[in-house]
Amino acid sequence: MTASAPNREKTDLREKEARFFSLPAGMRCAWFLATALYATNLILAFVLPYFTEHKATYAPGPYAVLLTTAYLLYVLQLLRGKKKSTSDIALVLFAFFLLWETSYKLGWIHNDLLIPSPEGLFHVFVEKPGEIFADVLSSVRLLFTGVVFAIALGTVLGLLAGWIARVREVLLPISNVVTLIPPLMFSAYLIMLLPTFRAAATGVIFFAVFWPTFQGMVARVGQIDPAVIEAARTMGVGTSGMLWKVIFPYCLPGIIGSVSKSLRGAFMCLSGAEMLGINLGIGFFIEKYKSFADYRCVLAGIFTVGVVTTLIDIGVRKLETILVRWTD
Amino acid sequence: MTTSAAPILELKGLCYDYADKKSRFTALDGIDLSVRKGEFVCVLGPSGCGKSTLLRILAGLNRATAGEARVRNQPVKGPGTDRAVVFQGYSLFPWLTAKGNVLFGLKQNGRRYTRRERNEAAMRYLRAVGLEEAADRYPKQLSGGMRQRVAVARALALESEILLMDEPFGAVDPRLRTELQELVSKLSSEEGKTVVFVTHDIHEAILLADRIVVMEPGHIASVVDVPFPHPRVLSDLSKTDEYERLRLLLTLAYYEKTGNLTGEGAGI
Numbered sequence: 001m002t003a004s005a006p007n008r009e010k011t012d013l014r015e016k017e018a019r020f021f022s023l024p025a026g027m028r029c030a031w032f033l034a035t036a037l038y039a040t041n042l043i044l045a046f047v048l049p050y051f052t053e054h055k056a057t058y059a060p061g062p063y064a065v066l067l068t069t070a071y072l073l074y075v076l077q078l079l080r081g082k083k084k085s086t087s088d089i090a091l092v093l094f095a096f097f098l099l100w101e102t103s104y105k106l107g108w109i110h111n112d113l114l115i116p117s118p119e120g121l122f123h124v125f126v127e128k129p130g131e132i133f134a135d136v137l138s139s140v141r142l143l144f145t146g147v148v149f150a151i152a153l154g155t156v157l158g159l160l161a162g163w164i165a166r167v168r169e170v171l172l173p174i175s176n177v178v179t180l181i182p183p184l185m186f187s188a189y190l191i192m193l194l195p196t197f198r199a200a201a202t203g204v205i206f207f208a209v210f211w212p213t214f215q216g217m218v219a220r221v222g223q224i225d226p227a228v229i230e231a232a233r234t235m236g237v238g239t240s241g242m243l244w245k246v247i248f249p250y251c252l253p254g255i256i257g258s259v260s261k262s263l264r265g266a267f268m269c270l271s272g273a274e275m276l277g278i279n280l281g282i283g284f285f286i287e288k289y290k291s292f293a294d295y296r297c298v299l300a301g302i303f304t305v306g307v308v309t310t311l312i313d314i315g316v317r318k319l320e321t322i323l324v325r326w327t328d
Numbered sequence: 329m330t331t332s333a334a335p336i337l338e339l340k341g342l343c344y345d346y347a348d349k350k351s352r353f354t355a356l357d358g359i360d361l362s363v364r365k366g367e368f369v370c371v372l373g374p375s376g377c378g379k380s381t382l383l384r385i386l387a388g389l390n391r392a393t394a395g396e397a398r399v400r401n402q403p404v405k406g407p408g409t410d411r412a413v414v415f416q417g418y419s420l421f422p423w424l425t426a427k428g429n430v431l432f433g434l435k436q437n438g439r440r441y442t443r444r445e446r447n448e449a450a451m452r453y454l455r456a457v458g459l460e461e462a463a464d465r466y467p468k469q470l471s472g473g474m475r476q477r478v479a480v481a482r483a484l485a486l487e488s489e490i491l492l493m494d495e496p497f498g499a500v501d502p503r504l505r506t507e508l509q510e511l512v513s514k515l516s517s518e519e520g521k522t523v524v525f526v527t528h529d530i531h532e533a534i535l536l537a538d539r540i541v542v543m544e545p546g547h548i549a550s551v552v553d554v555p556f557p558h559p560r561v562l563s564d565l566s567k568t569d570e571y572e573r574l575r576l577l578l579t580l581a582y583y584e585k586t587g588n589l590t591g592e593g594a595g596i
Contacts, residue, residue, distance in 0.1 A: 231419035234387055235436040235486060236409035245432075249423040326423045326466040 030087035031078065037094035038071045044101050045119060052107035062122040067097065116296040124300035131285070132300075136308055138280040139270060142198070143312075146205025147259075147266050154210045155255055158217020159243055172218060175211050183207035184272040197277035204273040209262045216258050220251045253324045260316050267309055282308065334401075335362035336490065336522050337386060341395030344381050355381045357546040358395065365489070368516055368523045368558075370533035372582065373543030379526045382543075383494045386524060387413045399490065409437055412483035416495040418475045420467040426478045427463040430454060433485030453481040456515060473504040477511075484515065491516065493525045497532070506562050509535050517558035530578050534571060535562050542581040550581045 045060040045067070074090040077083075097118055103109055104117040125132065161168040183204045190200040224247060232246045271283025278284070282305055289297035342359040345352055355378040363369050371379045384390040385397050388407040397404040399411065407413075412433075420429050430450040434441065441449065454460050457477040467475055476496055483491060493512070497505045513536050516523050527533055533540045534554055542549045554574065556565060565571045 227415060227417045227419040228421060230389055231413070231415065231421070233389065233407045234411070234413040235433060235482075236407060236438075237436065246421070250421075252423065324423075326468060 027084060027087065030084075030091065034074065034087055034090040034094060035071075037091065037098060038067060041067050041094055041097050041101065044098070044105075048101070048105050050105050050107075056112070056116075056120060058117065058119040058123040059126075060119045062126050063119045066122050067094075070094075113293065114295050116299065120296050121299050121303070124297050128297070132282075132304060135280060135282045135285045136304060138278070139274070139282045140308065140312075142201055142273065142278075142281060143205060143263070143266050143270065146202045147209050147262060149202075150206045150209035151213050151255075151259065151262060154213030155217050158214045159221060159248060159251070161214070162218040162221025163239075163243055163247060168218060171214070175214055179211040179215065183269055187272065187276055191276055201273035201276050201278050201281075204269050204276070205266045208265045208269045212265060213258065213262055217251065217255070220254045221247055224250055253320070253327045256316070256320045256323060259319075260313050263309070263312060263316070267305070270305075334365070336365045336400055337361075337363040337524065338398040338401075339382070339386075339395070340398070342382070342385065342392050342397060343394035344378070344385060344390065345393045354546055356385075356392075359548060361541060361548065363522060363524060365522055366520050368513075368521075368525065368536055368538045370537035370540045371524065371526045371543060372528065372530065372533045372540050372578065373549075374528055374582070377543040377545045379528075379543050380494050383413075383492050383524060383526050387411055387492050409486055410488050411490045411492055412486040412488045414476070414479050414483045414491070414493045414496040416498045418467065418472070418479070420475055420478055420482070422467050425464050425466055426459060426470065426474075426481075427451070427454060429467075429478055430481050430485045433482040434487075437485065437487045439487065450485065453484050454478075456484065457481045457511060473500045473508065476500055476508065480508075480512065480515075484519070489520075489522055491521045491523045493523065495526055495528070498527075505532075506535075510559070510561060512536065514559045530575060530582065531562065531566075533578065534574055535560055535565065540578065542578065552577060552581070 042064055045063055050057055070090075070093060074086065077086045100118050104112070104115070109115045157171065161171045186207070187200065187204050190203045191197065194200045194203055228246065228250060229242070232242055237246060270281065271287055274281035274284035275287055282301055286298050286301035286305075289295070289301065339359050339361040342356055342361075343354070344356040345354050347353070359382060361369075371382060373379045381390060385392050386399075386404065388404050388411070399408075421432060424432060427450050430453050431446060434446050434449055451460060451463065454463055457480050459474060459477055459481065462470060462474060462478075467478070470478065476499075479496065483493075496512075497508050500508060509532055512523075512525075515521070516536075523536075525533075525536055527536075534556075537554050540552045540554060542552065552574065555570070
């Protein structure tokens with residue numbers, strides 16, 4: 001047993017080696033290219049001087065950290081799966097940074113107020129980490145409250161309306177009208193109606209998610225496989241059992257699947273909602289620096305929104321695989 | 329099995345029309361039938377003869393246009409746990425495991441169980457259909473035959489006296505079908521169930537039934553008694569002269585009035 005252990009390790013290593021070299025030549029080539037581009041970007045960030053005088057210069061540290069993070073994520077993805085597009089994405093990304101960096105430093109970009117250098121953009125995260133963190137936290141809290149309430153209520157009412165024709169005939173026409181009104185349009189009224197600015201902002205998010213959730217749920221209940229309903233009926237399932245023990249679990253994958261779409265809708269209203277007076281949140285951050293004409297911070301804010309939304313989306317998908325194991 | 333025993337299921341002058349705005353189609357036209365307690369009745373007929381409609385009315389899923397269906401001398405008003413149903417399609421709950429599906433049936437059957445008793449009962453029914461190992465698998469992870477076996481286990485878990493089956497093995501491959509038929513034959517005689525079993529397969533009907541009701545569209549064409557003792561095994565039966573005689577009789581009854589000479593689905 002003990003004698004064979006090192007042998008096994010050796011064969012393991014050989015297998016790994018073999019697997020790496022058995023990667024299609026094209027994929028290996030793409031990996032080398034992406035790595036080379038990453039390294040070039042890194043070197044340029046530290047070495048390439050600014051060829052014009054009036055440009056603001058920033059320390060390249062934060063930008064280098066971002067590049068490295070992106071590269072590490074790419075390698076991780078490459079090791080995990082064998083999708084060819086992984087390398088393509090990395091190539092596009094690093095090529096984009098390369099173009100941006102060189103055109104800025106060589107002075108091809110004349111309006112450096114609107115288009116900052118990549119170093120400048122990512123330097124924002126070192127300048128205002130507390131502010132950004134507080135804003136992200138506020139936004140996430142706002143979203144979470146609004147979205148959770150909206151999904152809970154929308155699902156329950158949608159379930160009732162989907163199953164009970166009388167409820168549906170009342171609620172569906174109303175929802176067909178109200179859905180079309182952009183939620184930000186009644187924000188002015190919500191501010192007066194609700195006690196705090198935060199409540200009003202939550203209200204806007206709520207309405208952005210509630211009606212689509214409700215309508216989606218009604219549609220989902222309508223599309224249920226009749227065989228499942230009949231099987232439940234022959235087992236003597238009553239109305240409440242039908243709603244909670246049959247239709248709800250049957251629709252659960254659809255409900256969770258629609259969450260990321262709902263979140264997208266909520267994000268659309270976020271900056272508008274945060275402008276209602278809470279003066280906090282990443283949407284507000286962007287609007288604020290827009291009015292200061294500080295587009296470096298605006299871009300950093302937009303980047304942050306991208307990162308946060310993606311992380312939330314990934315979280316929701318994880319939740320789906322944990323909660324729903326029975327679908328294909 | 330005496331003819332004097334009170335019927336547990338009774339159809340009196342049963343009519344059923346499928347109607348929409350434009351047209352009207354009579355699926356059943358004056359059906360009279362009674363099923364005794366513990367009897368296994370096969371309703372045999374070609375597609376579209378109304379046999380599934382008949383079963384759906386017994387199950388309480390459809391309501392008779394005229395006449396009535398009675399269970400234990402009470403008119404059928406809707407589905408109930410006194411009649412377990414196995415459908416042709418896969419009507420298992422996809423979000424529950426095989427065991428979960430059987431547990432659902434047990435929870436609906438109105439008897440009080442402790443958690444442990446219920447778990448044991450679920451495993452007992454799964455064992456009865458030979459699926460103990462598949463207890464924790466979801467329907468999508470089961471083959472068609474396995475799903476139908478779980479559906480049978482779920483129906484058994486309702487612990488009702490009456491079992492209604494609508495071509496439950498129609499979509500199962502032939503070899504497995506014989507296995508499932510023998511299983512149903514065994515379980516129903518062991519547990520003394522009253523079964524109404526809809527099929528278009530003559531062999532299946534002979535293997536399972538105490539009495540075969542042959543249908544032509546809308547009507548009952550003839551009723552044939554099957555004298556073989558239970559449990560039956562198809563390979564033993566099919567060698568006997570009596571089996572051959574019955575098969576011929578049924579084949580004649582099956583085709584005589586339906587005019588369907590292509591033999592589609594008749595299993596001859």
